[in-house]
Amino acid sequence: MALLFKDPNKISAYRDRRFQGSQEEFEHALLTSTTVYVGNMSFYTTEEQAYELFSRAGEIKKIVMGLDKNTKTPCGFCFIMYYSRDDAEDAVKYISGTILDDRPIRVDFDWGFQEGRQWGRGRSGGQVRDEYRTDYDPDILLTVRRGGYGKLVQKE
Ligand code: GTA
Numbered sequence: 001m002a003l004l005f006k007d008p009n010k011i012s013a014y015r016d017r018r019f020q021g022s023q024e025e026f027e028h029a030l031l032t033s034t035t036v037y038v039g040n041m042s043f044y045t046t047e048e049q050a051y052e053l054f055s056r057a058g059e060i061k062k063i064v065m066g067l068d069k070n071t072k073t074p075c076g077f078c079f080i081m082y083y084s085r086d087d088a089e090d091a092v093k094y095i096s097g098t099i100l101d102d103r104p105i106r107v108d109f110d111w112g113f114q115e116g117r118q119w120g121r122g123r124s125g126g127q128v129r130d131e132y133r134t135d136y137d138p139d140i141l142l143t144v145r146r147g148g149y150g151k152l153v154q155k156e
Pocket of ligand 1: 014016017036037039066077108109110111116117118119120121122126127128129132
């Protein structure tokens with residue numbers, strides 16, 4: 001295992017504020033989990049497409065698509081659960097930054113999927129970062145997917 005993947009501070013910058021446990025438990029989960037989070041996906045990417053790409057790193061146990069809690073439609077993220085830790089590490093190493101449906105996806109270690117985590121936590125139903133984003137996302141051709149500026153910024 002690469003040294004990089006032994007230090008929890010180096011393997012993920014993300015801290016889930018809803019994790020119910022100590023920092024130590026969170027770090028241990030990050031270092032041992034076989035689940036990865038995938039972000040910056042197109043709202044149109046299907047579970048089948050994600051399966052096709054992520055099975056290149058190893059056999060997948062389950063995929064959970066992230067959904068807008070109001071519309072119940074995909075909102076740009078998913079969780080991929082592998083059987084093996086090595087395969088999860090390969091997904092982070094080799095698939096993060098690759099293009100899926102014209103978007104560079106981000107693959108991050110995750111502490112483990114639990115029921116409820118599939119829903120966007122933003123006030124408007126989607127992901128929090130899609131509300132606060134101040135950078136311009138060129139994927140604006142269809143307003144229902146990511147595109148333009150964040151939702152709150154658009155209202156200003
Ligand atoms: N493993 O990077 C990740 C990740 N993200 C971004 C979300 N999830 C992740 N898991 C991993 N790595 O289950 C998971 C969440 C949840 C699901 C949906 O995806 O654990 P969410 O994206 O809707 O909500 O989650 P989350 O993660 O609770 O939002 P967060 O991290 O607080 O905020 C996301 C971004 O918005 C951050 O960049 C933050 O800086 C920014 N932001 C938040 N609040 C503000 C604010 N008030 N002002 C400005 N920026 C803000």
